[in-house]
Structures are given as structure tokens and as C-alpha cells.
Amino acid sequence: MRSGFVAVIGRANAGKSTLVNVIVGEKVSIVSPKPQTTRNSILGVLTAADYQIAFVDTPGIYKSSNRLTDIMMKTTEDVSKDVDFILYVHDGHGGVSDEDIKLMSRYLNGDVPAALAYAKIDIMPKERIADDVKKLYENGIRCNIFPVSARKGTNIKKLVAFLAENMPESEKVIPDDIVSDKSEKFMIAEIMREKILLKFNEEVPHGVGIVVNSFTRRDNGTYDINVDIVCEKANHKAILVGKGGSAIKEVSSFARESMEKFLGAKVFLTAFVRVEDDWRNRPGLIREIVL
Numbered sequence: 001m002r003s004g005f006v007a008v009i010g011r012a013n014a015g016k017s018t019l020v021n022v023i024v025g026e027k028v029s030i031v032s033p034k035p036q037t038t039r040n041s042i043l044g045v046l047t048a049a050d051y052q053i054a055f056v057d058t059p060g061i062y063k064s065s066n067r068l069t070d071i072m073m074k075t076t077e078d079v080s081k082d083v084d085f086i087l088y089v090h091d092g093h094g095g096v097s098d099e100d101i102k103l104m105s106r107y108l109n110g111d112v113p114a115a116l117a118y119a120k121i122d123i124m125p126k127e128r129i130a131d132d133v134k135k136l137y138e139n140g141i142r143c144n145i146f147p148v149s150a151r152k153g154t155n156i157k158k159l160v161a162f163l164a165e166n167m168p169e170s171e172k173v174i175p176d177d178i179v180s181d182k183s184e185k186f187m188i189a190e191i192m193r194e195k196i197l198l199k200f201n202e203e204v205p206h207g208v209g210i211v212v213n214s215f216t217r218r219d220n221g222t223y224d225i226n227v228d229i230v231c232e233k234a235n236h237k238a239i240l241v242g243k244g245g246s247a248i249k250e251v252s253s254f255a256r257e258s259m260e261k262f263l264g265a266k267v268f269l270t271a272f273v274r275v276e277d278d279w280r281n282r283p284g285l286i287r288e289i290v291l
Helices: 016-024 067-080 098-108 127-138 156-165 184-200 234-241 243-263 283-288
Strands: 002-009 042-047 051-057 085-091 114-119 144-147 209-217 223-231 267-275
Touching: 002 016, 002 156, 016 042, 016 051, 016 156, 051 156, 085 098, 098 114, 098 127, 114 127, 114 156, 127 144, 144 156, 184 209, 184 223, 184 234, 184 243, 223 234, 223 243, 234 243, 234 267, 243 267
Parallel strands: 002 051, 002 085, 085 114, 114 144, 223 267
Antiparallel strands: 042 051, 209 223
């Protein structure tokens, strides 16, 4: 039996969360085409007959701009030092810059065994893959490189087999029926935040957090959920609420459908928007808000 922990690291929007969700076969991380989608390290577990891989999906790497992003970057750094393997995910569609190579070297050429998932090959010219791999090799990136597409499933089995072979010999570290370390309450907050990111595009910045005020289940199995959507400016609140409450009603309906699918039960969801100036630099609010 082989079992171990794999840190999934890379720039924001590289496709880390999508890759973990596809490998694990469950939605353990929310996904949107925007930076700061993943704010915590989130565990996704793949258990097979002869191996178990616990993937630690980390926040995307980018320049820190406030207290919240400082915490996010520290999370990534801490995780990278305390795992059995590092899987660095790179968006192949975006090419390979000198800055990319510098960042990769920081994680791929250290003491922890590592591999590179060269992602999103389904939306890029295939002939460019070999050129990029050559460039990486010539610049000192000598680990195994797997061109993959999570959306198409290309080379996912090969990648998983390689990771399984490189796990240490060990008994399972996570019970068989566990696919994530996050609670249902945490995932409900993440679903709400995901739908906001998807709906509002560039209108609302990423300074949105979710507070779950109540999360209860009735005797008949129905869930009653009440959340606050926290934003930083009054004009952001106006956008989130919309004319006559139309925007908040639409995004709540969108979120409720996903919550019902996740929980496998009917959900009554109420959501309100509140303004907390500069909450991402206020430690007390950071602790209150489900990150």
C-alpha cells in the first residue's frame, strides 16, 4: 500500500482546483476564471485498492496586496514544506515566461520530489508543447512533465499512476469514505462565493467573503441556510443586490441549486449583503468570514 500527501501548487488560474476535482471525482474546490478563487488549502482524497493520494489544493501564487493575501501565500509556503510530493500546475495555454521558470524552480528543484502538470492543452496549439518542454529543460526544470487537460481527461490516468508510484509505502492516512477535510458548512460558503464570482464578472472585485449565520437541518431533511455576503464598498453592495433585489435573488437561486446537489436535499436559502470597509486587512473580520 502506498499513501501520501501531494501539494498542488501554481499561479492563480492555472487550473489547480479543476484538476483536483477531476482526479478525486468530487467537487472539493470551487472553480472560477478569476484569481483568489481558492483561499484556503483544501484536501481532496483519492483512494484506490493499493494507494491513497491526499491532494492539498493551495491558493494561487500571485503578488500579495493585503493581510488576507499574506495569509493565503503563507498557506501555500507552509504546505509545500510538509508534503510527500509537489505537483506544480502550469497553464500551458499561457506559454512559458522567464518569471514562470523562476517560480517553478522555487518549488520543483527543492528537497521535496516534484512533477509538473502542463495544463489546458485542449485550448492551445499542440505543436507548441514540445517547444515549451524543451525550454523548461534547457532552463533547469528536469522533473517529469505531464501535458494534461482536466476538461478532456487527457493524460489524467498517467499522471495519477505516476503520483501513486511515488507515494511512500504506508497505510491509508485518511478513512475510505472521506474525500475532503472541509465541512459541509465551509463548502456551502464556498458554493455561494463561487456563484458570485461567476455571475458578477469584473463588476465586483474579489473582496467578497461569506459568513454562514445559520446552517440547520429539519427533521424532514430540509436545510435552512442563512448567509451574509460581505463586501468592502457601498457601491459593491448596490451591484450585488441589484435593482429591486434582482441580482441577489438570481445569484441565490443559482447557489441554492448547487447547494441542493451537494447536500442531496432541499435547501431554503436566505442571503443578505453587508459592507465592511477594508475587511481583508482586518484580522478579526478575516477570522469571522469563511475564507
